[in-house]
Amino acid sequence: MQRIKKGDDVVVRSGKDAGKRGTVQRVLPRDNRVVVANANMVKRHVRPNPQAGIAGGIQEREAALDLSKVNPFCRTCNKGVRIGFKTLEDGRKVRVCRSCGEALDS
Template identity: 45%
Template sequence: MSRLQTPIRRNDTVIITTGKDRGKKGRVIKVVTEKNRLIVEGVNLIKRHTRPNPAKNVKGGIVSREASLHASNVQLVCPECGAMTRIGRKVLADGRKVRTCRKCEGVVDK
């Protein structure tokens, strides 16, 4: 297992590269850095059966929600060139560290 932390961040657009949702694109809504897992909007949906709990105002039924994916199963979609890409890093003239697209060399972080 890799110790490297994923460079993917919340609000990035990613594409799923393996599994039943392969090829789907979505926005990252949560990153669990210590587990290298992330939750992508509308991807890896699981159905959860919930029991009604009036005390907590929870209705019973089947609820779809996103389950987390391992970060190695997604790739960033570059906001500049639209390609799926690996992420590079560079330091700008003003000292800011940013992520870059390995395809177009564009800056991913705005």
């Protein structure tokens, strides 16, 4: 089971965007990286492609962050936390906050 999944709220721990909150848009498990909305913004020069309807110019987009630079956000603790795993009575395995013990999975 992954510690961080697509759609999770995370807090960036270090780098130029330290302290920013955002949702995970993509997880790249092969590279141990995640793409977080509105974090690690970079400028890319894009060539125009009229067939695809792409206008050329300079675009700003999110670049991937290393997985170790983000922590899941716990709504109960109101901060970035470490993740633990717990097996429920019905046999489901859920991710839990290490600080308060609250389940992060719905």
